[in-house]
Amino acid sequence: MKHSYLSLIAAVLLLAAEASADRYTFLGSYEAHAVNGRELTITATNNVLRLTLIDSAIVRIQVGREGTIQDIPSYAVIHRGNPLLTWELEDQPGELLLRLPAGVIHIQKFPLRMRFADAADSTLAQDEAAFGHSWDGKEFQVWRSLQKDEKFYGLGEKTGNVNKRGFQWVMWNSDFPGYGNDQDPLYASVPFFIGVHNNGAYGTFLDNSFRSVFNMGAGNNRMYSFGADDGELNYYFIFGPTIREVVQRYTSLTGRMPLPPMWALGYQQCRWSYYPEYEFRDLARNFRQRRIPADVLYLDIRYMDRFKVFTWDTTAFPDPQTLFSDLEDMGFKVITIVDPGVKIEKGYRMYEEGIQGNFFARYPDGELFSGEVWPKWCHFPDFSQSAARGWWGDKYGEFMQLGVDGFWIDMNEPAVWGREFPYLVEFDDDGRRSTIKKIHNVYGHLMAQSTYEGMQRGNAGKRPFIVTRAGFAGTQRYAAMWTGDNNARFENLRMALRTCQGLGLSGLAFCGPDAGGFYDTPSHELYMRWIEAGVFTPFLRTHSTINTSDQEPWSFGEWTEDVVRNYLNMRYELLPYLYTEFRRASQTGDPFMRPLFYDYQDDAECFSSQWQHTFTAGPQILVAPVVEEGRRFQEVYLPPGRWYDPWSGITHEGGRRIVVEAPVERLPYFYRGGAIVPRRAVQQYSGEKPLEELILDIVPADSATYTVYLDKGDGMEYLSGAYAEIRIMTFSDGLAWNIEIESTDNAWTRKLKTLRFQLLGSAAMPREVHINDEPVLFESASEREAARVVQDVQRRRFEISLPFTSGRHEFHFEY
Structure with missing residues (x-):
């Protein structure tokens, strides 16, 4: 009887605990506050809230459970702020009022809720009155009121519309080959968005690498929310009021792309795979003999010895150094693919060194994690460990000594044939011991860092060029990004244009898709339309999968070859303009490829989804690609001002729609009134003359x-x-x-x-x-x-x- 009674009590307590765990706990009411220079710490009934002034327009917000705040090192943030800044604070009966040059923060005391306003005190964003900040176990959420006309942009590599309102978006790097317009998540996670309300813009960056969810009004019209499964409740609020200022401030926080070498802006040709050596040489000869400009040729995984990283198939490529020297004489740069999986094989150098140096990820019991990818069973480098990053990075120098010019890092979500690592897998995290739950989203980011720093050490003063599939906020400091394994369909052309605009708004200014599509074979029309649009995308590379038809410019017949040649000539003529704008991006964060509203925020029509495949290429050129099969006329919206059509010579008054002829060989584009666009004579490669x-x-x-x-x-x-x-x-x-x-x-x-x-x-x-x-x-x-x-x-x-x-x-x- 006694045993039964105690069991009943235990069962009741267990049910009560479960019920409690299923309910959110919310940030409580104000008790006291203290100011320490640029830090404002507010003690609440059940938590602590800290606001740190980073600069005149950026505020860091941390909420600690149980009265403590952890300052965990960030993978993304490099701008720690000015320690000499101080708050301008007014302590009022019902609220604390914080004034910044760029805006105002109202902190309601009972309960603690925040409202962010512009310099004129017009609301930009505000906590949902009933909820604000909340926890359910380790998970946390921030709830904000959804305003009637509010729009959301950014969020990194996402499908769907450029405006992300009305949908839920997940940050968890994922390999989904041949993805469609409804696929989420994808390869890269950037937990940053831009809100636009009453024509005023603001940004929010959640500095947390755990799986996170951004519900931008999906399924309700009351609120939007963002939060993560675990980790620190730590985010940054960025004042505008312009979208441009938000992007520039966000990239000052997380870093900007370095200026790439000029050749990286040229045309790049890739395939799985050009193999063996004679086929690679034939590819190069074809470009030069046909007078089709190109700078970069890629080697996919078949150049390796049985797919083992940092090896060569010496039968197919017996003398890589001579090969690359000959290609250099022809004006070509060579990029090789590098995957993170290290084959488990006794005597294989990478395997033996990784074991000896303790550079691989492990289970909690100390056993090395093994996952299956291209070389079969592999161990995986622990890029969260500084020593492992240095070991891996040094290997690039050996390839560069052979004449390799850049690296294409793939499969770094990280991807395995079973889709993901088990959640038990642990990483050193420079002594902090973290599971894959924390490291997963930054694995590709840290691999990119290892690659970049290794190239800096071994590249004889040249600028590193890296293309990555996976990444996180701040990856722009190390690598360009391509948008993964797409399909040869018009739907994917449209999606690529929207995705690249979102990436540019999220700091990843150097991005682009596999032009023409990776899977399947594009029609002649699709291939031409994609190359036309690609002239004005930051990264221009054609790539296709194994066992598909050839996808070089001459593979579609003489007329298509002529059209593609003309557009690649245009790209090379525009290199002085592209290079100048990439320099601007490296200094300010302004993306080269951006939505119409980036430069024309005051024009409401520029926010319409009807024009989301139209974009501006830098400040001078508006591009309106044809993205529907069979279309031969294109309706274009021109923002206010005057616009010159280089095809017809007509100057149009803006602020209205026009219809222009768009035969398959014609890309509609326009110079704005006052445009000054530098060009040069065509070259066969960027450094030819x-x-x-x-x-x-x-x-x-x-x-x-x-x-x-x-x-x-x-x-x-x-x-x-x-x-x-x-x-x-x-x-x-x-x-x-x-x-x-x-x-x-x-x-x-x-x-x-x-x-x-x-x-x-x-x-x-x-x-x-x-x-x-x-x-x-x-x-x-x-x-x-x-x-x-x-x-x-x-x-x-x-x-x-x-x-x-x-x-x-x-x-x-x-x-």
Whole structure:
């Protein structure tokens, strides 16, 4: 009887505990607060809330359970803030009021809830009144009120619309080959989003690597939420008010992409697999003989000895060093794939060193974890361990000594044939001992870090170039990202354009898909449309899977080859513009490929999902790819301003829709009024010829300014000032154009001999042309020929070539 009574009590207590565990606990009411420089700590009835001022527009928010806050090292954040900052705080009866230059934070005391407002005190975001911050066991959630017109952007590599409202998004790096538009999650996790409300923007970054969920109003119209399964409740609120400012501030927090080598902006050709060596050489010869520009060729997994990482199949590739030297002479760079799995094989160097150095992930009982991938059963490097990252990173130097120029890191979600590691698997985490639950989302990020740092040590002063499939917030510091194993369908072309815009808004400015699609074979039309759009995507690579039809530019017939050649020529002509904009991205975080609303936030139409496949390529060019099969006319929305159509020569007034012809060989794109777009003559690869003539496409405006960036295209000397800038200022009153040019005087500008002006929007011949008040004569045929004068009446443009020397010069065109 006694035993039964005690059992009953135990059962009741167990049920009570389970019931309690199934209910959320919420952040309690204010009890006291203390200010310590830039830290404000608020004690609550059951928790502690800390706000740390990072800079004038970024605030870190931590909530500690049971009265403690853990400061766990971040994998993502590099900007720790200014320790000399202090809060401007008002202690009012019902709230604490915090003022920043960029906005205001209202902290309601009973219970503790926060409202974030702009500098005019208009609400940007606010905690849901009843819930706010909550816990259920280890899981936590932050609940915010969902505002009527609120839109959400970013969240990294996601399918669906560019606006993420109305759906739930999961952060858990996952390998889903041939994914469709409803697949989530995917390969990379970036727990950062941008909210837009009343035309004011803000950002939220959840600095937590555990599996997290962002419910952006899915299934309800009351609230949105974000939270994680475990770990620290630690996030950053970023004030705008513009989307541009939010992105720039977020990337100041998590880092920006380094300036890549110029060749990484060229065309790249890949396949699973070019094998053996003679096929790889034939690929290179075909590009050069057909005069199709390309910079990079890839070796997929078949170059290895039975798929073992950091090995060579010496039968198929008997002398890699000579091969790569020959390809270098032809102007090609070579990138090899690297997977993290290390084959379990006695005598295999990577296996033996990993065992000896204790560099592999383990189970809690000390047994090494084994998972099956391409080489069959493998152990996996513990990239959370600094020593393991250094060991792995050093291996890249050996490949670079052979002539490998970059690395393509794959399968690093991490992926195994059973989809995932067991949750028991542990990592050193530099002495903190963490399970895969914490490390999973940053495994690819840490592999990218190991690769980047290894290339820095072994790359003889060259700029590392890495392409990764998996990543996390901050991976942009180490690698470009491609969007994984897609399909050869128009749906995937559309999805790729949306996904890359989202990645750019999430800090990963250097991104792109497998052009043409990885699985299946694209139609001629799809392949051409994809390459057309790819001219203006940051990363341009064709890639296809094994046992599919060839997918090189000449594989679809002569006409398709001609069209693709023309568009790749356009890409290479635009390299001065692309390189300048990549330099801007490395300094400011502004993505090269971005939604219309990035530059035109005040225009509500730019937020419409109807235009989410239209984007701007830098600040000067609007691109409206055709993404529907069989379409030969394209409806385009042009934001306010004037827009020049290079195909027709027509200048359109913006703020309205237009319809333009779009045969399969024509990509609709437009220069904005005031555009200054630097170009150069076509090359077969990016470093083939020195830049001796700079072409400037200029669309008239009252005034406009653009600065062209030049350096040698590789190496780290630019960080010490070894670069040139050419600042171009234009002024037009309809009767005359003044173009003022100021340039650095150094090796890069001294190579320039000619400026070729393309004045767009009018074919009228100027009556007079002056350089620094000195007339330029081109009245005779010989004078016009020397100046290479062109009047193109149909496309409304006038061209003239004029001599260039570094310094300050004024070019005056009188009509």
